[in-house]
Amino acid sequence: MIQIRKFEGQDTGPILDLFYETVHTVNARDYTKEQLDAWAPLEDMSAKRLVWERSLASHITYVADIGGTIAGFGDMTNEGYIDRLYVHHRYQRQGIATALLNTLEAEAIRLGAAKLFTEASITAKPFFERYGYSVLKEQTVIRSGVSLINYRMVKSIGK
Template structure:
């Protein structure tokens, strides 16, 4: 596996990975209606445009295996981890751990005191295993559909 900086040319692979992962991996914790509200096939083009802009502004990395993008993550300059997704066919191979390690290293270099995120029910155990703690559970609304997630935080020790 190889981790590199995000490039705009990655956007199609990233959006497709996100859609496929949400619908395959998160289905154990969310209903079909919730999954469709979170990651709708009708929103792919709009998502490509909005994510192209935000990923270019943020600190963003992709993981590649055999020249295929198998994961990605990004964080804004204030330490909000926006996205961390691993391809549905590459779960459990340490890809998310490697990505979050690189992201946390960048946060420390930027002297950020903490990283925050909004983790899905599915992702919560992963983040807890990496030292993040739940601040609160919350209900977010997507297209009129409610989904539960967790505001989480990890305080970073200065190096």
């Protein structure tokens, strides 16, 4: 059974592992190995633990917990920017991303946000479109000197 709960500091290590594994498996169908390595470099993961922990703690962050295992996580700013939404490759297509997105959207509505924004990967774009997000523009971002395409997306919420 999926439990959606607030992020806790000890979740950071499992989240970093989940992020790396998800990017390098799920996103591999849409990005090259060079792009995946720039997006989620293995050698940076442990070094960035404190940066990630601070970021996740400063955002509105939820994790999907299945029997003590973090199967996914999502976070957003108070302004309604969904920064990250990832589900471990072993837990894809089980409603976890939907549960996390619904939780973030409900929180944004509670906070009075009028819109939600995200920068979705090629892989995630169809998921966000299914939930009412529209593409504002395709954009190229640079990670460690490597270009990656993603999509600036928006959804109106609330009143």
